[in-house]
Structures are given as C-alpha cells and as structure tokens.
Amino acid sequence: MKNFTISKKITLLSLLFTIVIMGVGYFILNNYKNNLTEDVYVELEKDLQNLAINRIKNKFNVGISNAISIANDQSIKQALIDNNRELAIKSLANLSLNMKNNTPFKNIKVHIHTKDNHSFLRSWKLDKFGDDLSSFRKSVVSVNKNLKSINTFEVGKAGLSIRSVVPIINEQNNEHLGSLEFMQGINSVAKAFDKNKDAFLLLMDKSLLVSKVPDDKIFLNKYVISQKFINKDFLNDAKQIDLQKFLNDKIYITSKYVYTYTQIKDFEGNVVGIALIARLHEIVNMTINQVTYIIFVSLLILFISLLINVVLSLINMKKNIITPIKNLKEAIDNIRKGSNLDAKHIEVKNNDEIGDVVKSFNSYLDSIEEGIQKDREVIDEARVVMEKVNAGLFNDNIKKEASSKQVTLLIHVINDMIEKMGNNLSILSDTFIELSHAKYNVEVPTIKGVTGILASLLSGVKVTQSTISEVMALIDDANIKLSKSSSELSTASTKLSESSNLQAAQLEETAAAIEEITSTIFQSSENAQKMSVYTNDVIKSNEEGKKLANLTVNAMTKLNEEVISINEAIGVIDQIAFQTNILSLNAAVEAATAGEAGKGFAVVAQEVRNLASRSAQAAQEIKAIVENATLKAQEGKEVTDKMLNGYNHLDETINITIELIKEVADAAKEQQTAISQINDTVNNLDKATQENASLSTTISTMAQNTKFLVKNLSNAINNTSYNEESKKRISNPQMIFSLNKLKSDHIIFKNNSFAKCKLGNKFSVKHYHECDLGKWIKANDNETFAQTPQWQELKTLHKKVHEEVQKVVDLFAEGKSNEELLNQTQVVESNIIKVFEILDKIKEV
Incomplete structure (x- = not known):
C-alpha cells in the first residue's frame, strides 16, 4: 500500500470499503x-396481555354496576327484612326479564x-x-364484615368465575341486611x-378444585378450563406447550x-390461575417476513449502488481530481518551499477550478477570521x-449583527420569539391577575397563531x-337556599311557643284531676267506718255458722260413706248383670250350633245361677244400706235447717258488706283513673318540656350558625364576579367537575x-372512542339530553379533533413545512375550543 499510487489506493480502498459496507450493512440489517423480531414478540405479549386485562376489566365494571343496581332494589331489601x-324470587324474575330485553345478559345469575x-336465594337454583x-366463600364473608364491595375472580365448583359482591344496606336506618352477588x-x-382470530382460555389452578370435573376440562394436568366456549383447534395446539418453559419465559411459539x-388473582391478591392468550403464527410472521424481504432488497440495491459508485468515482477522480490535485500539490509545495512565508495565502498558478479554489481559499482565509x-x-x-x-425577563433582545446570513x-x-413570547406571557399574566382579584367573568383573550403548549x-x-365560575354560581344558589332556611327556623320558633301553651293547658287539667281524687278519697274513708260496724255482726254469724257447718260435715260424711257402699254394691250388680248377659248370649250361640254336643251348656247354666244368687x-x-242412709239423711236435714237459719242472718250481713265494698271499689276505681290521668299528663309534660328545651337550644344554635354562614357567603359572593351564564349549567353539580375534567383530559x-x-x-393517536x-x-348516548342537535354536533366535533391531531402527527413524520404544520395545528386548537363550547351547551341542556 505504501508504494501504491493514489488512484490504486483509492481503488483498493473503495473495493474494501464496498465489501466492508456490504458486511456492515448485512450485519446491521440482520x-x-x-431486534425487530424480538420487539414484535415483546409488543405482541404486551398487546395480548393488555387486551385480555382490559376486556376482563370491562366485565368487572359491568358486574359491579349490575350488582349495585340490583342490590338497591327496594323489593330485594324488603324481602331480606321480612x-x-x-x-325476592318475584323481584329477581322481573329484573332478569328486564335485563334480557334491554341488555346482552340473557340469563343472569344472582346469589343473595x-x-x-347464609344463602338466601340462588336465582338459578x-x-x-x-x-x-362462611367456610368457602371468603368474598361474601369479607363484604358482610367490612360492608365494602368486592369485584374478583373466585373459585367455584366448575372453576373460576367473576363474582361481584356488594353489601345490601337499608338507607332508612343504615341497617346491614345482607349481601348480593352478581x-x-x-x-x-x-x-x-x-372473532378477531385470536384465542383466549381461562385456566384455574387445579390444586384449588373443590369438586370433580370431567377429564376434558383438565389442561396439562395443572389447570382446569373455566369457560364453556373453546376453539378446538386452539385447544389441541395448546396441549403441545412445554408448560414449565412457557411459565418461565411468558411466551411460547x-x-x-x-x-x-x-x-x-383473587381479591386477596392470591394467584388462582392464568389467562392463556394466543395469536395465529402466520399473522405474527407477516410483519417479520415483510421486513426480511425489504432487508434482502436493500442489500442488493446497496451492493449495486456501491459498485456503480466506485467505478464512476474512480474514472471521475482520475480525470478531474487527481490531475488538478497533482498540479495544486506542486503549487502548494512550491509555496511551502518558496521564500514568501510571511502570509497564510497560497499562490495561484492555475486559472482553472483548482485555481479558483485557491483564490476562494485565500479569500476565505481573510474573511473567516x-x-x-x-x-x-x-x-x-x-x-x-x-x-x-430563561429567568423570565423578556425586555431585551440581540442587537449586534452577525457576519453570515444564516x-x-x-x-x-x-x-421575534422573545417579543412574541413576552407578549403572550404578559397576556396570560394579566388574565391570571384578574382571576386572582376574584373576577371570574374576565374574558380570556384569543392569541392568534398560538398552538401547542401556549394554546393549552x-x-x-x-x-x-x-x-x-360554575362553582361560584353553585355557591350563590346554595346561599339563596340558606336564606330560605332562616324563615324555616322562624317557623320552628313559633311551633315551640305553641308547645309551651299546650303545656300550660295540661297543667290546669292535672290540677282539676287532683281535686277529684281528694273528694273520692274522703268518701272512701266514711264508707270504711260503716264497714267496721257491720264487721262484728258478720263475725258472730260466722262463728254460729261454723258450729252448724261442723255438724253438717259429720252427718254428711257418714252419709257419704254409706253412699260409697251403695255405689260399690251397685258396681257388683252391674258387673253381674253384664256377665249374665254375656253368658246368656253365649248359651244362645252354643244352643244354635252345638247340636248333640251340648254338655257344656250345663256349666254355663250353673254360672248363671251363681251370678243370680250373688245378685x-x-x-x-x-236395701239395708239404703234404709240406714235414709235415717242419716233425716238427721242431716234437721241440721241443715238450723244451719240455714244461721246463714240467713249471715247472708243479710254479707249483702250489706258487699254493698259497702262495692262503694269502696268504685271509689278506688275513680282514684285509679284519676291517678292514671295525672301520671299520663305529667309524663307528657315532662317529655314536651325536654323536647322544647332541646328544640329551643338547637334552633338557637342553627339560627346563629346560619346567620353567620349566610353573611360570610354573601360577603364572598359580593367580592367576586362570575359569568351569569354559569347559572344555566349548575343543575347537575357532578357534571360541572366531570365535564370540565374531560376538557382538561383533551x-x-x-x-x-x-x-x-x-x-x-x-x-x-388514541381513537376517539377510547x-x-x-x-x-x-355511556350517555341513551340519555334524554343525548337526543338533541348539540349532542350530534359534539360527536362530530370530537371525532374531528382526533382526526386533525392524527394529521398533525403525519405532517411531523413526513417533514412537511412549518406553514403547513402550523395551519393544521390551528385547526386542532379551533376544534378543541368548539368542543369545549358545545360541552357547556350540553350542561345547559
């Protein structure tokens, strides 16, 4: 390489670079x-899990809503009370029919x-x-103990099911009646x-099974299938899973x-099973296969491009670069070797592009500094x-000019940013200051061209x-009602005065009753003295009567003994007569049936004669006894006559005594009535007195507190100003906060x-339904206020906001111009404001 020319070096380096780039490209793309494959599986795992959790959560929400609704039925509560x-059966039947006609629930299962x-009613049994x-329904025990609703999976005979358990409370006396399970x-x-070509299977831990289930409900000998709907192909494929590996890795292919x-998990946080979720492999692999194809095509295009680029570059480099560079190099070398070393300029020797480059370079050296x-x-x-x-001061700007246009x-x-940002923040500051002065009706200005965080x-x-403003309108309305309550307190004071007058009248009646009792007691005393005089005569007559009574008792005792003997004799005669009749009957029967063999009749005849003798x-x-009894009876008669004369006198005395006793009893009765009246009156007076005292104290306290509260509220309201239109939107206080929160959420x-x-x-972006x-x-599409033009306008605008936000996202991603991007964001801001305005109109509706 050291002895190679630049052309050869660049050629060799270009080829090596191409090979390296191809290798690196293949490595990076592969x-x-x-990574994409792994991300696809990770995202798939999250997507399926979230989908399962959300759909199960929706079931939970429906369950607890229905449970609370049914538990609030007055017939159900009355059934438990009585x-x-x-x-209860009749009420549940009506509820079941109503839900069958108006909801997706065709056969509800409710347990009261x-x-x-203890079980009160199972709708299905x-x-x-x-x-x-108590021993196996922890959720029911917890709800009845803590009076807090529970929404959970719980183990049953057939596996897991969703149990929404709520307490049943009697609102009239806050009495706990029981609980209801949906x-x-x-x-x-x-x-x-x-339906979406995915699969779902709810599996309960087999160790929690409380009763035997069919073998086809057992999954991999560890879980119990807890649902009726099953995709057979999916189930057969799922049985091939290596369960331990699957549970560890959380994904299996x-x-x-x-x-x-x-x-x-159940409501106590215990793991009771798993939800098995799956997606078709061909759907998952579709994305991976597309990426593989794109990578292959990209590598091929990259290789061809690099090869063509290398060839063209080498040709161009040799002709238009290497040769001029050689000339430039010679010039630079000459400058470097020359004697002109006092300047940072390169001498221009050529008038071609390289020369121009040198001139420009020299000029650039001058200007760059x-x-x-x-x-x-x-x-x-x-x-x-x-x-x-950054510190919040927007009163300065950059005054010096730069050398470059950029x-x-x-x-x-x-x-421009500092100026506009300062102006916008000043507008916001002025608005906040007005709000801090309790001017809640101040008009919030509209700043043109603002979007994003500032618009938010x-x-x-x-x-x-x-x-x-709506809260202040609500407080103002409450203050008016408080003023009315002052009038009610005044009425209560009038009732208290009437109660006091009633007490005075009852006291007068009590005094009159006491006078009557005094008179009756005096008369009873006189009668008691008369009764003491007649008492002596009664005593004497009573003593003589005792003597005669003793004689009568003795005589009658003897007579009684004789009579007893007669009774015994008569009993014997009756017995003999009875037996004689039976024997006679038997003899007649024997005579009719015995024929020649009638010897036994002699015995019967002898018995008859014996009985006759005894009779x-x-x-x-x-006869002897009766005669004796007659004499005794005569003696008894004489004694009775004497005793009768003695008792005649006693009878007269007793009659007089009875009359006196009757008078005394009548007097005592009058006393009792009067005393009862006194007692009732005193009790009523005592009760009324206590109630009046308590009522008086309460009314006094209420009057003072109400007066103070009304005064404070009036002062607060008088020192504020709010939009009078807000009064049209406060009929439902809960909607004030819920709809304004929905604004903030948007x-x-x-x-x-x-x-x-x-x-x-x-x-x-998030779908407008989500x-x-x-x-x-x-949730409110079936409400009365949803049947209005404003509601339809809200649905249209709300959908449009999500669509316009999606357009902003797409414009950003595509790198569109700021002008196009900002125009689109302005559309979003405008539609959001329209949504807010229509929500206020709906509150008025």
Missing part, C-alpha cells in the same frame, strides 16, 4: 431484523346472602337455600378474541400460534439575552375559569400527542 323469599353469610357459606362467566371475552399469559470575531460577539450577546429570557436570520428569529395554557385558563244377696245388702391528549411528534415517527370523552359519550 441485527435490526432480529325474610320473604317469594318476594343474609348478613350472617331456587330450592337450594339456607346453607352456610356472577359472570368469561365466554364473551373468549368469543371476542375468537408453536407452528400455529404464539402464546403468552397473564396471572389471575473577521467572521469568526463578529459571530463570537453576537453569540456572547445572545447568551446574555437568553439567560435573561446567523443573522437566526438572530431575527430569536428576537390558554385552554386550561378557560377551563379553570369555567369551573370556578240377690247384693240386692239385700243394698388538552392533555393533544399535548401528549404533539410531544411525541418528530420526523419519521409515524404513530396512531379517550375518556369518547367513553363518556358512549
């Missing part, structure tokens, strides 16, 4: 292909539990209830994946699918000015002003999209 399962964790769920499968998620997974000095001074001044700008143009651009600042100020004897005994969406814009970076405003529009 490495890029490998323990009325029939009412009591507050002590009405005859099974009352079982204790159950969902995961089939809709699997179908959605299958077969000839048909590329697999990944995401863990499934001067230009460097002037540019150095401008740069120093620019540094000083930019330090002021630097001069840059200086003009910087000065202006939009943010407008959103802030709108929020504050006769008993009759004689009865500013953030625009800022984030613009921040990622750069040359060659093409990407898709942003928060888009989700809100979709």
Whole structure:
C-alpha cells in the first residue's frame, strides 16, 4: 500500500470499503431484523396481555354496576327484612326479564346472602337455600364484615368465575341486611378474541378444585378450563406447550400460534390461575417476513449502488481530481518551499477550478477570521439575552449583527420569539391577575397563531375559569337556599311557643284531676267506718255458722260413706248383670250350633245361677244400706235447717258488706283513673318540656350558625364576579367537575400527542372512542339530553379533533413545512375550543 499510487489506493480502498459496507450493512440489517423480531414478540405479549386485562376489566365494571343496581332494589331489601323469599324470587324474575330485553345478559345469575353469610336465594337454583357459606366463600364473608364491595375472580365448583359482591344496606336506618352477588362467566371475552382470530382460555389452578370435573376440562394436568366456549383447534395446539418453559419465559411459539399469559388473582391478591392468550403464527410472521424481504432488497440495491459508485468515482477522480490535485500539490509545495512565508495565502498558478479554489481559499482565509470575531460577539450577546429570557425577563433582545446570513436570520428569529413570547406571557399574566382579584367573568383573550403548549395554557385558563365560575354560581344558589332556611327556623320558633301553651293547658287539667281524687278519697274513708260496724255482726254469724257447718260435715260424711257402699254394691250388680248377659248370649250361640254336643251348656247354666244368687244377696245388702242412709239423711236435714237459719242472718250481713265494698271499689276505681290521668299528663309534660328545651337550644344554635354562614357567603359572593351564564349549567353539580375534567383530559391528549411528534415517527393517536370523552359519550348516548342537535354536533366535533391531531402527527413524520404544520395545528386548537363550547351547551341542556 505504501508504494501504491493514489488512484490504486483509492481503488483498493473503495473495493474494501464496498465489501466492508456490504458486511456492515448485512450485519446491521440482520441485527435490526432480529431486534425487530424480538420487539414484535415483546409488543405482541404486551398487546395480548393488555387486551385480555382490559376486556376482563370491562366485565368487572359491568358486574359491579349490575350488582349495585340490583342490590338497591327496594323489593330485594324488603324481602331480606321480612325474610320473604317469594318476594325476592318475584323481584329477581322481573329484573332478569328486564335485563334480557334491554341488555346482552340473557340469563343472569344472582346469589343473595343474609348478613350472617347464609344463602338466601340462588336465582338459578331456587330450592337450594339456607346453607352456610362462611367456610368457602371468603368474598361474601369479607363484604358482610367490612360492608365494602368486592369485584374478583373466585373459585367455584366448575372453576373460576367473576363474582361481584356488594353489601345490601337499608338507607332508612343504615341497617346491614345482607349481601348480593352478581356472577359472570368469561365466554364473551373468549368469543371476542375468537372473532378477531385470536384465542383466549381461562385456566384455574387445579390444586384449588373443590369438586370433580370431567377429564376434558383438565389442561396439562395443572389447570382446569373455566369457560364453556373453546376453539378446538386452539385447544389441541395448546396441549403441545412445554408448560414449565412457557411459565418461565411468558411466551411460547408453536407452528400455529404464539402464546403468552397473564396471572389471575383473587381479591386477596392470591394467584388462582392464568389467562392463556394466543395469536395465529402466520399473522405474527407477516410483519417479520415483510421486513426480511425489504432487508434482502436493500442489500442488493446497496451492493449495486456501491459498485456503480466506485467505478464512476474512480474514472471521475482520475480525470478531474487527481490531475488538478497533482498540479495544486506542486503549487502548494512550491509555496511551502518558496521564500514568501510571511502570509497564510497560497499562490495561484492555475486559472482553472483548482485555481479558483485557491483564490476562494485565500479569500476565505481573510474573511473567516473577521467572521469568526463578529459571530463570537453576537453569540456572547445572545447568551446574555437568553439567560435573561430563561429567568423570565423578556425586555431585551440581540442587537449586534452577525457576519453570515444564516446567523443573522437566526438572530431575527430569536428576537421575534422573545417579543412574541413576552407578549403572550404578559397576556396570560394579566388574565391570571384578574382571576386572582376574584373576577371570574374576565374574558380570556384569543392569541392568534398560538398552538401547542401556549394554546393549552390558554385552554386550561378557560377551563379553570369555567369551573370556578360554575362553582361560584353553585355557591350563590346554595346561599339563596340558606336564606330560605332562616324563615324555616322562624317557623320552628313559633311551633315551640305553641308547645309551651299546650303545656300550660295540661297543667290546669292535672290540677282539676287532683281535686277529684281528694273528694273520692274522703268518701272512701266514711264508707270504711260503716264497714267496721257491720264487721262484728258478720263475725258472730260466722262463728254460729261454723258450729252448724261442723255438724253438717259429720252427718254428711257418714252419709257419704254409706253412699260409697251403695255405689260399690251397685258396681257388683252391674258387673253381674253384664256377665249374665254375656253368658246368656253365649248359651244362645252354643244352643244354635252345638247340636248333640251340648254338655257344656250345663256349666254355663250353673254360672248363671251363681251370678243370680250373688245378685240377690247384693240386692239385700243394698236395701239395708239404703234404709240406714235414709235415717242419716233425716238427721242431716234437721241440721241443715238450723244451719240455714244461721246463714240467713249471715247472708243479710254479707249483702250489706258487699254493698259497702262495692262503694269502696268504685271509689278506688275513680282514684285509679284519676291517678292514671295525672301520671299520663305529667309524663307528657315532662317529655314536651325536654323536647322544647332541646328544640329551643338547637334552633338557637342553627339560627346563629346560619346567620353567620349566610353573611360570610354573601360577603364572598359580593367580592367576586362570575359569568351569569354559569347559572344555566349548575343543575347537575357532578357534571360541572366531570365535564370540565374531560376538557382538561383533551388538552392533555393533544399535548401528549404533539410531544411525541418528530420526523419519521409515524404513530396512531388514541381513537376517539377510547379517550375518556369518547367513553363518556358512549355511556350517555341513551340519555334524554343525548337526543338533541348539540349532542350530534359534539360527536362530530370530537371525532374531528382526533382526526386533525392524527394529521398533525403525519405532517411531523413526513417533514412537511412549518406553514403547513402550523395551519393544521390551528385547526386542532379551533376544534378543541368548539368542543369545549358545545360541552357547556350540553350542561345547559
């Protein structure tokens, strides 16, 4: 190489450079292909996992919404209060029919539990209830204990399912009645994946299985399939997975699918299974194959281009460069060897291009030093000015002129930027100062030609002003209502006065009742004295009655004994008569059936005669006893006559006593009634007195607090000014904050999209259905206010904002001119403002 000519060296170096470039190009492009392949799989993993998580999350959101809605049904609550399962069954049937007609849910599964964790009603199995769920339903136990909703995957007999469990509360007394569970499968998620030619399989850890399942539900002997919808081709391919390797690497590739997974956890954070997700291998490889083809074509084009370039360069170099360079070299060598060493110039020997180069080079040597000095001074001044700008001072600019047009143009651009930025920030500062003076109706100026962050600042100020103005309108409206409450407090004071008058009237009634009681007690005392006089006669008569009673008792005792004997004798006679009748009946039967063999009848006849004899004897005994009883009865009669005379007198005495006792009882009854009246009246007075005292204290405190609050609010409102149009937008306070947040979210969406814009970076901005405003529009599309022209205009403008932002991204990526780019951003800013204005109109609607 050392002895080669420049031509040979350049030729050799060009060939070596071509080979090296080809090698490097192949290495770089192949490495890029490998990295891209790896990135494709990484992005695929993230995409499939996020897709699965989002779709499962949507199921969770639907589940908890339906659970809360059903739990708030008054019939369900009343059924739990009354323990009325029939009412609950009827209510769930109506809810199920309504959801079947108006939602995608055709067969809902709802489980209602009591507050002590027992099953109250299963919508799919009405005859099974009352079982204790505490041992295996942790979510139900947690909700009934903490009264906080749970939205989770939970293990069941058939595998995993989504359980949305919420407490059931009686709002009237804040009583915990029980809990409600809305159950969902995961089939809709699997179908959605299958519709997009992807695959999804929910797998539960086999170790958590609580009952036996069919063998076709077991996956690789480690998991249980927890969904009904299954793509058979996908399942057969999935069974070829090396499970341990797959779980470690999180991605697995077969000839048909590329697999990944995401863990499934319950509400306690325990891993209960995985969601297996896959995409067709041919779809994934499509991008990789395209890149491989492009790399091959690029290498071929690069090789041909380099080869042609080397040949042409060598020819041109030899003819137009090497020869003049040789001449220039000789000239430079002559200058170097010459005696003129006091200047930095090269002597011009040729009038060709090389000579011109030498002249230009000499001129450049002269001007470069001067230009460097002037540019150095401008740069120093620019540094000083930019330090002021960075600190927030925009009152200075760059005054010195540069040597080159490019630097001069840059200086003009910087000065123009400082001036415009200072003016724009001054406008923003003045607006903020007005807001700090509580002038919330100040008009936020529109700055023409501003976009990006500055436009976002202006939009943010407008959103802030709108929020504050609407909040002030809400406070003003509340203050008016507080003033009305003062009148209600006055009414309460009047009622308190009426209550006091009622107390005075009740006291008068109490005094009258006490006087009646005094009179009754006096009369009762007189009657008691009369009763004491008659008491002696009653005692004497009672003593004589006792003697006669004793005689009567003795006589009657003997008579009783005789009567008992008679009863016994009569019992014997009855028995004999009964047996005689039976024997006679038997004899008649035997006589009819025995024929010649009638010897047994003699025995029966003898027994009949014996019984007859005993009956006769008993009759004689009865006769004697009866005679004796007659004598005793006569004696008893005489004694009874005497006793009757004694008791006649006693009866008169007792009658008088009874009359007196009746009078005393009547008096006591009157006393009791009066005392009860006194007691009730006193109790009512005591209760009314306490309530009046409490009411008086409460009303006094309320009046003072209300008066102070109204005064403070009035002062605050009087010292502010807000847009009167805001009063039209405060009927729904929650919408004030939610819609203004949606405005701010759209500013953030625009800022984030613009921040990622750069040359060659093409990407898709968030779809207008995926942003928060888009989700809100979709969620409220069936509301009454959505059936208006303003709503249709909002949907059109919102979609247009996303489309115009996408155009800005594309213009950046394609490197379009600033004029075209800024015009497009102005369209975006204009449409965002229109969206804000239409949102305010919708709040008014």
